[in-house]
Amino acid sequence: MNYRIKYTDEAKRALHTLPGRYRQRARRIIEGLAIDPRPATAKELRDRPGRFRVRLNGWRIIYRVDDEEQVVTILAIRIKKGPETYHNLESEK
Numbered sequence: 001m002n003y004r005i006k007y008t009d010e011a012k013r014a015l016h017t018l019p020g021r022y023r024q025r026a027r028r029i030i031e032g033l034a035i036d037p038r039p040a041t042a043k044e045l046r047d048r049p050g051r052f053r054v055r056l057n058g059w060r061i062i063y064r065v066d067d068e069e070q071v072v073t074i075l076a077i078r079i080k081k082g083p084e085t086y087h088n089l090e091s092e093k
Contacts, residue, residue: 002034003065014077021089022056026077029054029061033072037065050073051089060085 007015018026032039038052045051045062054061061074062085075089 001070003037003070003072005030005034006071008073008075010076011074015074018059018077022059026056026059026061027028029056030072033063037063037072042076048089062089 013032015026023051025063033054039054042054043054045053051062051064053063056077060076060078060080062078064073064075065071066069066073077081
């Protein structure tokens with residue numbers, strides 16, 4: 001069964017402002033998370049259990065998986081700038 005995809009406001013804004021060549025790839029990656037929320041290319045974030053990231057060149061798609069509700073929440077899409085890339089994620093409950 002497929003997972004539903006939800007977006008935080010930050011993630012929606014970031015997806016719409018991604019450069020065109022990355023936007024389509026990001027959408028394909030996110031659609032794939034509905035089928036497999038933990039692909040081999042995903043990495044669980046240290047010190048943030050249940051939060052994952054997928055690389056898209058210099059960008060990171062950061063998300064949370066809720067297996068009970070079968071929901072993948074895209075928390076943010078950010079340029080990788082060091083550890084602070086993963087700080088202050090909206091909806092980090």
